[in-house]
Amino acid sequence: MAADKPATDALQGAAVVDVRGVEKRFANGTQALAPVDLAVRPGEFVTLLGPSGCGKSTLLRTIAGLTQPSAGTLRWWGGGMAGVGEPGRKLVFVFQDATLMPWTRVRANVRLPLDLAGVPREEADARVDASLALVGLAKFDRHYPRELSGGMQMRTSIARALVTEPDLLLLDEPFGALDEITRNKLDADLLALWWRKRFTVMFVTHSIYEAVFLSTRVVVMSARPGRVFREIVIDAPHPRSEGFRVTQQFAAYAKLLSECLLEASTEGAPQGNAGAPSGGVVGMAGKPGAST
Amino acid sequence: MKRDWLGKVVAPAAVGVFVLALWQWLVTALEVPVYLVPSPLVVAQTLVDDRVLLLGSLWVTLKVTFAAFVIAVLGGTAMAFVFVQSRWVERSLFPYAVLLQVTPIVAIAPLIIIWVDNAGVALTLCAAIVAIFPVISNTTLGLRSVSPGLVDLFRMNKATRWQTLARLRIPSALPYFFGGLRISSGLSLIGAVVAEFVAGTGGTGAGLAYQILVSGFQLNVPRLFAALFLITLTGVVLFVLMVWLSRLALGDWHESELMIEP
């Protein structure tokens, strides 16, 4: 079952996102990103992990086209930003908080991207229904956002992202504000969705466990200015169930990641990775428990 | 729900009745002459006796107040929309809006009354000048106070300027706008009364402020109190109306009645 997932087969297909030598310096002089090289291929679930303030959000926002890089180039599906949004090249961003419009109901919130694109109401409503069903909120379409729990608001936000049938989903700590039980549940739901829908995901998190559980590949970033410190392939088969969390392999990956993270946050110098070819999987790929 | 109603209406009403009763009792017990402090009953009697005169004046003041309020709301909102078009526009124009706010209306009312022939128009203009600033500042603030996440969301969905305005900026601004309306409605009344005092117009166009002036000269203190009562009542009714309007517009989604002072 894992074999038909292209995630671990490096360099197959054109990169969904190709980040080359991207730097970001803010107006106030803060250098948030040192040159970053990173390529994400179709169907991957890539997680960015790194110490707070290392530029994960900045990188994700740059990929989303919300901020311009100070240097370097970005390619989306081999083209420029202009082509993003065409069929097969849809990109959506899920923010850390749900960012729902408090003045409209769940249905109208989820329908927003379709309304803005001028999709006819009937078709839009059908797609909203499907999207809400995917996140398990079919019965809550008439509620106002404030009538929902934090987890349900986040689901609404994800439904709004899914309604456009994205090819690339960018999530910036989407479940960071939720309790662990809810987060685990939403993680599992997201992973199941990804497995079913075959979109590409870039996910930012602080949680090592979340990174191991979800990812096909974890990109560890080092402290400011952010660089790719190491990339680690999580070589465990999909679909993953909750049971994966209690395997030896999971524990080994978690240990590896936490060591790596510690190194990345304490040590300033890059580990000879800065010049590595973009998209190259460096480091200890699949080292612990490579066989399952 | 029922308790809520009890607290909101019955409690203040009880206080009012108590104060009136105390007032009545003090005035009677101390035998205060009616030209100093009339008792509530005398004021009520005057309201009934002078109803034609007083209601006519109330109508004059109300017309000025409403016209000024409408001008302030329309003009203030239009100016806010101009301000948010660019920081540059706001920076060049906002100081003048502030100037409008800080110049005492008593000081410029005589000028306006000289310049504008029609007394009613002059008074309305004065009152509108007093009332416009909260609408401008609150609506501008509201149109700018859009959650940055939602701005990004609209941007990523390639929303047009118009879509962003209609679907994002205006709904976000509504709570602030209604906060501005509340303040502005009261100021319209104050502006109308103050302008009338300055103008001192009598005759058929005599408003409540003129009745207060004349009653003062004639030591007709009960009528003065009656006119004062009508002004206060108008202010309260206006305020309640605004609260009700904002409930109607925001009650469904806005957690609290956001009240922003300028």
Ligand SMILES: Nc1ncnc2c1ncn2[C@@H]1O[C@H](COP(=O)(O)OP(=O)(O)OP(=O)(O)O)[C@@H](O)[C@H]1O
């Ligand atoms: N608009 C901005 N102007 C100036 N500096 C900024 C801006 N946004 C972010 N920074 C700085 O850039 C650096 C990276 O920020 P970023 O938000 O990308 O970090 P992060 O890795 O997402 O952190 P966290 O895990 O805490 O969310 C930080 O030092 C931050 O202070």
Ligand SMILES: [Mg+2]
């Ligand atoms: Mg962040």
